[in-house]
Amino acid sequence: MPYINIKITDENVTKEQKRQLIIGATQLLVDVLDKNPKTTHVVIEEISIDNWGVDSKQYSNSEKFKL
Amino acid sequence: MPYINIKITDENVTKEQKRQLIIGATQLLVDVLDKNPKTTHVVIEEISIDNWGVDSKQYSNSEKFKL
């Protein structure tokens, strides 16, 4: 505890970027709520661009918006 | 907002079917709750048939039920 789940589109996120997300999210919970990093979990889920929609538009079909 | 997460078994769902799920789910939130489609997100997650169970049975081991 806490548990932070980050869902993003699957677009070549690097291992190093994931490492930075893990460090940053953990630090955020330490800074704001004084949580214990040892029990703070971060789980990143990468979603295919066919499987994400905003404004009724499938992300893979859209050129008009940046997620 | 809203955020709609649809979990289904991974069985050759086509890009066009996913598009229809995104459109339909967004429209549902517009129709019932007058939500703004521009901030309505739909995320579809496809789960391996080994990883889904109902009634204690792994879906990949079952011939008796249709999900």
Add this chain to the structure above:
Amino acid sequence: MPYINIKITDENVTKEQKRQLIIGATQLLVDVLDKNPKTTHVVIEEISIDNWGVDSKQYSNSEKFKL
């Protein structure tokens, strides 16, 4: 299966509106993917307006956008 999770802000959604969301989401999975309604679950989660943010803004602090 399928499992549909709908997260919305907690703003006096009525029991009848929830019923319509359940019916509509189930029908969507039947129509698009020929899923079995008997095993289709819909779970609606209402989130306090202090607990939802878009564009770095807490929804309860914002007058500028409609979710």
Add this chain to the structure above:
Amino acid sequence: MPYINIKITDENVTKEQKRQLIIGATQLLVDVLDKNPKTTHVVIEEISIDNWGVDSKQYSNSEKFKL
């Protein structure tokens, strides 16, 4: 997109602390992945201390660990 879900125990988290979580999580996705804040959603869920367990121990029954 992205969608960030933060689950924490329900222990008098203030509206201001939630605001800081929303700002910090959004900024993290901007900094690391250059995501668009306008479509970045943060949802905070507060879980009763009876309902969270680590190491087989219910948090409300435990004095030995800090979450």
Add this chain to the structure above:
Amino acid sequence: MPYINIKITDENVTKEQKRQLIIGATQLLVDVLDKNPKTTHVVIEEISIDNWGVDSKQYSNSEKFKL
């Protein structure tokens, strides 16, 4: 890790029952996958019976099925 999320309807589940769910779910991950209980988290979420639907029926409106 692992992270186990249990969603049930909100129907007077006692603190002791929740404790048993936490113990049982943790033990399951130890037994089957030799996971470390110290990093195994269990989160129980109780959902209003108006907010859960199966087979297009709102649970609070149904007398025909037992969840």
Add this chain to the structure above:
Amino acid sequence: MPYINIKITDENVTKEQKRQLIIGATQLLVDVLDKNPKTTHVVIEEISIDNWGVDSKQYSNSEKFKL
């Protein structure tokens, strides 16, 4: 209902181990809460070891802890 979601790292979990997780999680809900196994769903999600962090450390970069 109930719905049990188990997230674990993706480390060669076998089909048989998944079957045991499904059976055990279903039985747990039957034993503790007298739930109906026919409507009890178990979904297992395997997360890449680059995508899971505890204590600010990416699991794939760590030799110090066992999840």
